[in-house]
Structure formats: structure tokens, C-alpha cells
Amino acid sequence: MTIASESAVVSPTASALGTEWWRSAVIYQIYPRSFADLTGDGVGDLPGITARLDSLAALGVDAIWLSPFYTSPQKDAGYDVADYCDVDPLFGTLADFDALQNRAHELGLRVIVDIVPNHTSDAHRWFQEAIATPAGSAERARYMFRDGKGASGDLPPNNWESVFGGPAWTRLTEPDGTPGQWYLHLFDSSQPDLDWENPWVREQFRDILRFWLDRGVDGFRVDVAHGMIKQAGLPDYTPTPGGSMGGSGSAAEGVSLEPGISDHSEDQPTAPFWAQDGVHEIYRDWHTVLAAYDGDRVLCAEAWVEPLSKLARWVRPDEMHQAFNFSYLETPWTGPALRRIIDDSISAFASVGAPSTWVLSNHDVVRHASRLALTAENPQGAGIGPNSAGLPDPDLGLHRARAASALMLGLPGSAYVYQGEELGLPEVIHLPDAARQDPTWFRTNGERYGRDGCRVPIPWEADAPAFGFNATGESWLPQPEEWAGYARDAQLGVEGSTLELYTALLALRRESDLGMGTLEWITGLGESVVAFTNAGITVIANTGQVPVELPLGTVLASSGPVIGGSLPADTTVWLKLAE
Ligand code: NOJ
Numbered sequence: 001m002t003i004a005s006e007s008a009v010v011s012p013t014a015s016a017l018g019t020e021w022w023r024s025a026v027i028y029q030i031y032p033r034s035f036a037d038l039t040g041d042g043v044g045d046l047p048g049i050t051a052r053l054d055s056l057a058a059l060g061v062d063a064i065w066l067s068p069f070y071t072s073p074q075k076d077a078g079y080d081v082a083d084y085c086d087v088d089p090l091f092g093t094l095a096d097f098d099a100l101q102n103r104a105h106e107l108g109l110r111v112i113v114d115i116v117p118n119h120t121s122d123a124h125r126w127f128q129e130a131i132a133t134p135a136g137s138a139e140r141a142r143y144m145f146r147d148g149k150g151a152s153g154d155l156p157p158n159n160w161e162s163v164f165g166g167p168a169w170t171r172l173t174e175p176d177g178t179p180g181q182w183y184l185h186l187f188d189s190s191q192p193d194l195d196w197e198n199p200w201v202r203e204q205f206r207d208i209l210r211f212w213l214d215r216g217v218d219g220f221r222v223d224v225a226h227g228m229i230k231q232a233g234l235p236d237y238t239p240t241p242g243g244s245m246g247g248s249g250s251a252a253e254g255v256s257l258e259p260g261i262s263d264h265s266e267d268q269p270t271a272p273f274w275a276q277d278g279v280h281e282i283y284r285d286w287h288t289v290l291a292a293y294d295g296d297r298v299l300c301a302e303a304w305v306e307p308l309s310k311l312a313r314w315v316r317p318d319e320m321h322q323a324f325n326f327s328y329l330e331t332p333w334t335g336p337a338l339r340r341i342i343d344d345s346i347s348a349f350a351s352v353g354a355p356s357t358w359v360l361s362n363h364d365v366v367r368h369a370s371r372l373a374l375t376a377e378n379p380q381g382a383g384i385g386p387n388s389a390g391l392p393d394p395d396l397g398l399h400r401a402r403a404a405s406a407l408m409l410g411l412p413g414s415a416y417v418y419q420g421e422e423l424g425l426p427e428v429i430h431l432p433d434a435a436r437q438d439p440t441w442f443r444t445n446g447e448r449y450g451r452d453g454c455r456v457p458i459p460w461e462a463d464a465p466a467f468g469f470n471a472t473g474e475s476w477l478p479q480p481e482e483w484a485g486y487a488r489d490a491q492l493g494v495e496g497s498t499l500e501l502y503t504a505l506l507a508l509r510r511e512s513d514l515g516m517g518t519l520e521w522i523t524g525l526g527e528s529v530v531a532f533t534n535a536g537i538t539v540i541a542n543t544g545q546v547p548v549e550l551p552l553g554t555v556l557a558s559s560g561p562v563i564g565g566s567l568p569a570d571t572t573v574w575l576k577l578a579e
Helices: 046-059 094-106 125-132 199-215 279-291 308-315 335-350 394-408 439-443 481-486 498-511
Strands: 004-009 026-030 063-066 083-087 110-115 169-173 179-184 219-222 298-301 357-359 414-418 519-523 529-534 537-542 553-558 571-577
Touching (some): 026 046, 046 063, 046 094, 094 110, 335 529, 394 498, 394 537
Parallel strands (some): 026 063, 026 414, 063 110, 357 414
Antiparallel strands (some): 004 519, 537 571, 553 571
């Protein structure tokens, strides 16, 4: 078998960049509601996380990112924050956070927390004060209040729609009972958008960042990092069907949490509430706040912006450090699409000196062990349920997920792993309607299932109540019976299990410093094969239907059995090539 090497796609080298840990880190996302529940009330908590951190150190990740655990009415699972500087009693206390962070640091794990600056909860003191004072007050100016249209102001100020479905404006009832102004909420009506043109808002968030930096956090994942500035005049906007998140698509398409990335090549016109130039000034400011602290603190943008060359603006040297690569997450499991997105990612981020990131799953998307085997279009955020079209074959999904993860973890840059993907967890499709909690489900009258299916509490022990999530058997979303088979203890030490695969890949990745490596494409193995060498390890993924003959070498790890020197369909192998 002859294979040809193509020119290297260069990413910055370790020596050129010093020891900035985040350039190559594998960051594990903990969704606190669903990770581990020490109190036994059915919702995960911070002490539960602390008690389970050893298993993440053993898995071999470098850092954890915690989705919000702040004081919140939990209308959007904590992304509706009522106090940014305290812990919701549901999850514990600030002292519990400190204990968690200390334990993580003892284990060599960095800690990233989530910051939600686009909107607060309507229960936040800032909003409560805003609605208790008259139109035009300084308190109202914290948020996006506007008079309605029409003679009596009973029409919303513009036609924008909420990402979760329905209108993006809600009308206030003033304290005297009369109908009043409208406020903007790009998400749920319980999540009013802040007005980031207001210097007062900026000052509050500098203080919030410092509150957590002083406590010792290593960085922030920034929610809706493309949404904080709205176009002046708030013009009406009608998205083009099938448009893109950072471009012409918008929440108003009514199909996704944050509309899907459909075209990676064009810089399309921007929706008036996404990716406005003004956001960059905010991140330059935040960059200086972080830079005043020692120890390489980081900002990671959750910005659904395309194409990647535009997303790269979020990670220019004086802005954020990382941005989630959702274009990669949304790439279909085919050779040409994957090769193209990997090339585009590395070069777009390298053009501003940033590492590429890679991600396949999170708490907003259908888990990749199901998504990669869907046979019908499924817009991001829509979720899947019993009546969805094109439901996945679970075996095929798991096969592909393992192969996709093995491909991702071989790439240079930083990778994100969502809790449970190391167990091969699929999306939970058969959740009873009455159990669903995602605002998307309610705001679309059940037309979109939403994101609950990827948020079900994860299994630790096959034979314990709630599969070891807690000791009582309670669970805020029901766990499927077959999850016993996915439990961590059922996989630990079991050859060929998904957990052992991740552990082996992460160990090899660390040993060979793949995160700081350089990707060199290998061609000649066929259209459906994605093959490259990184830091001496050859990664070959077969996305096609027919087995592929492998070059001679030693198998270091493999997502499925490699028989007689040939790589089966939907399998990825890591090889040390023969000299
Ligand atoms: C993105 C978060 O990941 C998602 O869970 C949340 O609903 C929205 N932003 C609004 O905060």
C-alpha cells in the first residue's frame, strides 16, 4: 500500500507560544444538573461533582467547564441567572464551589465557569428594579425596553422571534396595572436581554469576572458571545430560509436553538442581533481584565458564527482565547466534508494565532452517538423524540461516534468532551412529554422536542439506584433502563469499551502532545478516508461503507476491531507507521 503525504497544515508550535495550556487542552463539560447528585434530590450538585472528580482525572482530561450553577429560577436550566456571584441552593454553596475547585486543582484539572452576559433572569434584582421604575429610568436602561408600535403601543417594537420560538418581545404590565413597554428577550421571556451599550452593564460584568477570577477560576465559557450588541434602530429582520447563524439565518427561522450553520464558505449578511462588530470591543475589555491575573486565564466564545474566517475575529490576540468550532460539530460524517472543515478550521484560527478547537457534543445538540446516524435533517436545537423523522440506528450511531471521537482527539488544538460521550451515551428519544423541561418544547407547543434528550443524568454504576447518579433513585429526567449497560463501572477495565477507548486516546494524545502537533495529510486511501499524521501518530478514519487496506504499522488504538490489516467501515485507527 502506498500513501502520499501532502504539505503540512501549520499550526503554531509549542516553543513559539510558551506554555499556554488552553492551546492543546482537552476540556470536559460538566452539566451540573446531570453529573452527580450527592443530596439525592434528583438534581446534580457541586458536592456530587467534587466526589466524582477523580474519575475525570483518571480519564485524562486537562480541564473542566461547568455549565451554570448560579442562583436561578431554572427556567432555562440555569442559563437564566438571578445572581452571578452566588451558587443556587439546588447546587450547593460558594464554599462547595471552593471545595470543588480546590479538589480539581489538586488533581491538576483547570476549572472554567460559564458566564451568561447576553441576558439575566427576570428574577435578577436588576430587572426587578427596572420594572419597578418608570419608562426612561436608569434602571430600565440596563435592558432593552422599547415602546410598542401602533396607536396604543400594543404591537411589538419589531418582528424578531425568540431562538426558542415565539416572539422575542414581551409587554410589561406596569405597577399600576396598565399595559406598558416591551422588553427584548432573544431566548425565553424569563431571560431579558441586557443593553450592552450601557456602560453601567459593562462595569457590572467586569466586577463579576473579577469575583470569579479572585476565587481562582481558570477561565470563562462565554454564553451567546455573538449576541450582546444589537444593530442600532433594531430593524425588522426576515431571515432567508436555510441561512446561517452568523449570517442571514436567525432565531426567526423557527427551527433551531441557534440556527444551523449551513454554508461554510460565504460571509453572508448578518442578522441585526448576531455577530455585530460592537461585541469585539467588549472582549478586548475582558481580555485586559483577565490579563491582570496570573496563570493563563481564558475566555472561550460560544458564538454561532460562520464562516470560520469570521469566527476567527472572536479569537484575535487581544480578544478571546478560544471559540467553539460548531462548524466542525455540524459537519456530516463524510471524507470530503471532514477534510475540508479540518483544513478550514486550522487555517482560519491560525491566521489570528489561535488554536483550533474541536467539539462533537454539548448540552444543546443531539448527542453525536445518535446525531451521526440520523437519516433525516434535524436542525440544531430541535432535538429528537418518538415522532421525529429519520431516527438513528443505535449501533451505527455508536460505531460512528467512537470513530468520530477518535478522529477528533487526534487533531492538533483543543478539544471539548461533553459528559457521557466517553461512555458512548446516545440521545434519549423516549422521554415522556410530561418530563420535558426545555423552554423550546413549551414555546413551540411541542413542535420541537428541544434539548432534554442530551441532558439526562449520566450512569455511574450499573446496579445502583439512578445508576449511581445518587443514592435515592430520583432523577430530574428519567434514565432509560438500558443505561445500565453504559454505566462507568460496566466499562471500566473492559477491553473495547468506549470508556477505555477514550482513556487510551487521551493518554496517547498527552504522551505525544498531539494538541501542539502539526497535521500532515495523507492521501491515496480513497475519497471516504480521512488520514493524517500528527506528531508521529497516523490517524486514519474510514467514513465509507467498504473496508480500507491499512499501511503497515502498529495499531496504537482503534475505535473498532481492525482485522487482517484492513480498516472496517465507520472505524478510526491510530497507528505508528512501520519505518
Ligand atoms: C446557549 C446555552 O448553551 C443554552 O443552553 C442556552 O439556552 C442559551 N445559550 C441561552 O442562554
